Amino acid sequence: MIMLKVLKQCYEATGDKRVIDFMLKYFRYQLRTLPEKPLDYWTHWAKSRGRREFTDRLLAL
Numbered sequence: 001m002i003m004l005k006v007l008k009q010c011y012e013a014t015g016d017k018r019v020i021d022f023m024l025k026y027f028r029y030q031l032r033t034l035p036e037k038p039l040d041y042w043t044h045w046a047k048s049r050g051r052r053e054f055t056d057r058l059l060a061l
Helices: 002-014 017-033 044-060
Strands: none
Touching: 002 017
């Protein structure tokens, strides 16, 4: 996800701890939500994009 990369770069540039708090909350939300509504829940596009999204999220860490 592009925004995670942007947030990571923002944190690296500023050291703003709020970025880390936000990212932790986002990933916790995903852990709760993805079992009920996986990436392919809404559309075929999301299913085909899901693998890339997962990789992007890991790289953001």
